[in-house]
Amino acid sequence: MTLLFCSSSDNADVWRAEIAKRLPGLEMRVWPDVGDPADIRMALVWKPPAGLLASLPNLSLIVSLGAGVEPLLEDPTLPDVPLVRMVSDGLTLDMAGYVAFQVLRWHRQMDDYAALQAQARWEPLDHGPASAVTVGILGLGELGAAAARTLRTMDYHVLGWSRSPKQVEGVESFSGPDGLAAMLARTNTLVCLLPLTPDTQGILNAALFAALPAGAVVINAARGRHLVEADLLAALDSGHLRGASLDVTVTEPLPPGHPFWRHPKIRITPHVAAVTHPSLSAAQVAEAVRAFRAGEPLPNLVDRKRGY
Numbered sequence: 001m002t003l004l005f006c007s008s009s010d011n012a013d014v015w016r017a018e019i020a021k022r023l024p025g026l027e028m029r030v031w032p033d034v035g036d037p038a039d040i041r042m043a044l045v046w047k048p049p050a051g052l053l054a055s056l057p058n059l060s061l062i063v064s065l066g067a068g069v070e071p072l073l074e075d076p077t078l079p080d081v082p083l084v085r086m087v088s089d090g091l092t093l094d095m096a097g098y099v100a101f102q103v104l105r106w107h108r109q110m111d112d113y114a115a116l117q118a119q120a121r122w123e124p125l126d127h128g129p130a131s132a133v134t135v136g137i138l139g140l141g142e143l144g145a146a147a148a149r150t151l152r153t154m155d156y157h158v159l160g161w162s163r164s165p166k167q168v169e170g171v172e173s174f175s176g177p178d179g180l181a182a183m184l185a186r187t188n189t190l191v192c193l194l195p196l197t198p199d200t201q202g203i204l205n206a207a208l209f210a211a212l213p214a215g216a217v218v219i220n221a222a223r224g225r226h227l228v229e230a231d232l233l234a235a236l237d238s239g240h241l242r243g244a245s246l247d248v249t250v251t252e253p254l255p256p257g258h259p260f261w262r263h264p265k266i267r268i269t270p271h272v273a274a275v276t277h278p279s280l281s282a283a284q285v286a287e288a289v290r291a292f293r294a295g296e297p298l299p300n301l302v303d304r305k306r307g308y
Contacts, residue, residue: 006031007046018282090280136187139194195308
């Protein structure tokens with residue numbers, strides 16, 4: 001069986017070496033050097049060109065290099081074969097660390113200290129205890145649950161919302177529309193880690209921001225299309241929101257002239273909150289390949305109707 005690798009943002013040579021350690025003898029081709037398309041039975045991809053996967057007549061398994069699979073599902077020609085998403089310890093730990101950093105950044109007023117340093121001013125600021133900060137997390141899947149557990153070890157009060165009821169130790173959980181409204185009313189810092197689906201697209205909008213207490217902070221490390229960008233700018237400019245940390249945007253890379261770059265209340269990172277490290281994630285690819293070869297249940301199989 002031959003595996004096709006396709007990603008413009010990942011190092012194919014590193015992935016080849018890591019996969020070879022776990023699946024010796026597996027042939028791996030790197031797009032665009034596909035060779036005979038009929039040889040390809042499996043594909044390991046991130047944002048492949050539209051129609052590429054449909055051009056592989058014997059493709060029987062697709063493994064996403066990321067936790068989000070909407071770039072694949074949005075390809076109308078995507079073959080109807082099993083699709084596995086990435087859920088690795090490295091990616092999960094990355095996300096938990098990113099969320100914790102951004103929560104601390106706003107709570108401990110680190111940007112204010114950076115401004116004071118630029119003025120050579122030694123001025124302690126009152127930040128209050130972590131236990132007085134309520135962090136609400138949208139999405140309690142693998143990433144959301146890991147972020148919640150990390151924040152709990154730092155004594156933050158953590159709430160979580162998901163489409164259906166979920167339980168995470170130490171986290172007060174909510175679900176459904178009524179649950180969302182109840183959580184938002186108590187949230188000082190809102191973190192979005194939802195999968196992108198038709199139901200969640202645009203969820204970070206004017207109505208949601210208005211439901212947050214004045215002075216709240218928004219952190220989006222999920223997908224850019226969760227956010228209505230104009231509504232965020234309006235909520236920040238009105239003073240209702242204190243700030244926002246954005247790892248994702250509707251258009252990526254973010255265009256140089258976009259107002260987010262220079263807004264004093266917005267902090268931008270270039271979609272790096274959770275990175276799929278080959279040394280930590282190749283084992284999951286190998287597990288999926290072994291299960292596929294053996295005809296066994298596939299790990300982290302995507303439900304295409306739900307979108308994750």
